Amino acid sequence: MASTKRKKRKPSSSLLSRRQSHAPSSISTSAAASTKPLPSKLSRRLIRSHHTTQKRLHQALQQNDTASIAALTSSITSAGGLAAYQRASVSGQSSKRGGDTSKVLVSWFLDLGISKPPSKTTSNSDDDDQDVKNIYQPRLLEIGCLSPANAIHSFFPRPYRTLMDLNSLHPEILAQDFMTFPVPVSPQPGPLAADSLKQGEEEEEEEEGGGGYDIISCSLVLNYVPTPAARGEMLKRIARFANHSLLLQRHQRHRRRTPTPAVFPALFLVLPAPCVTNSRYLTEDHLQAIMAALGYELLRRKMSPKLAYYLWRYTGPGTSETFKKVELQPGGKRNNFAIVLE
Numbered sequence: 001m002a003s004t005k006r007k008k009r010k011p012s013s014s015l016l017s018r019r020q021s022h023a024p025s026s027i028s029t030s031a032a033a034s035t036k037p038l039p040s041k042l043s044r045r046l047i048r049s050h051h052t053t054q055k056r057l058h059q060a061l062q063q064n065d066t067a068s069i070a071a072l073t074s075s076i077t078s079a080g081g082l083a084a085y086q087r088a089s090v091s092g093q094s095s096k097r098g099g100d101t102s103k104v105l106v107s108w109f110l111d112l113g114i115s116k117p118p119s120k121t122t123s124n125s126d127d128d129d130q131d132v133k134n135i136y137q138p139r140l141l142e143i144g145c146l147s148p149a150n151a152i153h154s155f156f157p158r159p160y161r162t163l164m165d166l167n168s169l170h171p172e173i174l175a176q177d178f179m180t181f182p183v184p185v186s187p188q189p190g191p192l193a194a195d196s197l198k199q200g201e202e203e204e205e206e207e208e209g210g211g212g213y214d215i216i217s218c219s220l221v222l223n224y225v226p227t228p229a230a231r232g233e234m235l236k237r238i239a240r241f242a243n244h245s246l247l248l249q250r251h252q253r254h255r256r257r258t259p260t261p262a263v264f265p266a267l268f269l270v271l272p273a274p275c276v277t278n279s280r281y282l283t284e285d286h287l288q289a290i291m292a293a294l295g296y297e298l299l300r301r302k303m304s305p306k307l308a309y310y311l312w313r314y315t316g317p318g319t320s321e322t323f324k325k326v327e328l329q330p331g332g333k334r335n336n337f338a339i340v341l342e
């Protein structure tokens with residue numbers, strides 16, 4: 001007897017184009033947020049293929065290989081471009097798949113005694129209001145942000161967060177390349193500078209975002225950056241922001257009503273686990289050496305089968321040590337993920 005069972009259709013990239021045909025041509029906030037998550041296999045395949053094609057495109061651009069540039073650009077566009085890649089990433093973040101990496105940061109915050117800011121609506125007296133004002137409210141800078149509704153965002157109510165992405169999926173997320181986002185001008189060292197700031201000036205400085213960022217989140221972004229040297233540049237730039245925050249912290253310490261928690265300035269870094277567990281050029285020890293050279297010490301680490309999570313604290317300018325792409329673990333089945341500091 002012939003089976004009446006229908007064969008399960010394998011997810012394919014045409015599935016994405018069919019799904020997208022019901023959505024506006026550019027993925028808007030609501031479309032990205034409201035569309036159902038993509039099947040996980042399809043998301044993973046889209047993400048992997050986007051990374052590979054981007055990497056090839058970067059090589060073609062460096063070699064000025066016009067034929068390959070045209071072919072690869074067209075291949076990226078026909079697969080839906082950055083927007084499709086982001087949609088696949090949003091699917092990976094969906095709560096059903098436990099994909100919001102910031103949940104790990106939340107658990108570390110609670111462990112480190114950093115609590116959520118009390119909501120203003122729950123305070124019912126002037127005294128409570130005063131208590132709320134007296135609590136130091138840290139600021140977040142998130143690079144590569146797909147949604148302002150992840151677990152960690154409740155620790156950073158607006159305006160204490162700056163969220164950015166190359167392609168913004170939400171009005172609150174700046175469409176901004178972090179590599180061109182201006183590093184704030186740091187206060188000059190020395191007692192004069194600290195004392196010469198009048199209270200109003202300082203508050204204004206903080207209001208305008210010149211107050212620095214206590215924590216920078218860089219989750220699954222570094223592996224998006226196509227070359228080892230560009231990854232190193234991104235980490236260096238992050239360290240410049242951290243250095244600014246550290247100087248401000250020292251500069252304003254005497255004015256703070258509650259001290260800045262000892263965790264800050266910090267960096268939340270997430271990488272796909274194989275970047276540090278199965279690369280020829282990067283191990284966790286090597287990553288730690290790179291981060292130490294940039295001025296960071298490791299506070300927390302978590303390794304899951306898929307992801308490596310780290311919380312680093314910036315302690316001050318590191319060394320000018322350089323790190324080349326050197327084979328650390330040979331082996332045919334390893335990947336080539338690397339970070340180079342020039």
Ligand SMILES: C[S@@+](CC[C@H](N)C(=O)[O-])C[C@H]1O[C@@H](n2cnc3c(N)ncnc32)[C@H](O)[C@@H]1O
Pocket residue numbers: 082086089093101143144145146164165166167176177178179218219220221224225270
């Ligand atoms: C895989 S998504 C990660 C999203 C999210 N942070 C997470 O953990 O799931 C990587 C995002 O990083 C963004 N991105 C890559 N380089 C960037 C840069 N230089 N500046 C801002 N965003 C960047 C990409 O546009 C992409 O949306």
